[in-house]
Amino acid sequence: MSELGGLLVVRGLSAGYGAAPVLHDVDLTVAPGSISAVVGANGAGKTTLLRAVSGMLRPLAGRIELAGEDLRGTPVEQLVRRGMAHVPEGRGVIGELSVDENLRLGGLWRRDRADAARALDEVYQLFEPLARRRRHLGHQLSGGERQMLALGRALVGRPRLLLLDEPSLGLAPRVVAQIMALLRQLRDRTGLAVLLVEQNVRSALSVADQGVVMSLGRVAATAPAAELRDDADLRHAYLGF
Structure with a gap:
C-alpha cells in the first residue's frame, strides 16, 4: 500500500487536452474502503481528473499510484486487471x-x-x-x-477502486438516493474504494468519507465530507449553496 494508507495516490498531477493543461499540480489520496467525492463547478476539471487516473488521458506531469504501483504508461486494459474500474458520464x-x-x-x-x-x-x-x-x-x-x-x-x-463520473445525471431524486445508498453499501460490505465525481454536491457529501473541492483545475480544499458540509464560507465560495 502507498503513503498514508492510500489505495490511490495522486501527486503533482497536471493533465489536459493537447498542450493546454486543465489540471494543475493536483494531489489526492483515496483510502481503501472509502468514498472520496470530488465536487466543484462545471469546468473545474473533475472529469479530466478521472480520465487521467483511468489512463484515458496521458498526464503532462505528476505521479499516479494504485496500491503503491506507478501507473504511468500502463495500458487501460492492464489498469482493469489491477483492480480499477471507470464508469464515465453517459x-x-x-x-x-x-x-x-x-x-x-x-x-x-x-x-x-x-x-x-x-x-x-x-x-x-x-x-x-x-x-x-x-x-x-x-x-x-x-x-x-x-x-x-x-x-x-x-x-x-x-474492482478495488471504482471511478464514477456523474452517476446522478438526468435521474429522478429517488433513483439518485438509491444509487448513493448503494455506494455506501458496497463500501461497507466489500471494502470497495470509490472516487466519485458528482454535480449533486449534497448527495455526494452525504455518502462520502472525504470531500475534495476543485476550482479551475486545482484542489481548493480537502477535508472530511462532514466538515465541508458544515463550512458555510467554503460552500458559498466554491459549491454554490
Missing part, C-alpha cells in the same frame, strides 16, 4: 446488447470463470430490476436501469 451501455450480455462484458478478461459467474449472480442480487430484465436490450431500459447496468458491469470485474 454510462456507456451498449444498447444493442441485452442486460446479461452487457454485464458479461465486464468479466470477459477474468481467468477465474467460476468467480466471474458468482460476481454476475451477486450483481443480479444487488440490482433486482436488472435481474427481472436480463433479456431486455440496453436501449429498452430506463435511465436509472442503465446507470445500474453500467455500475453492475464494472462490479463484475471485482
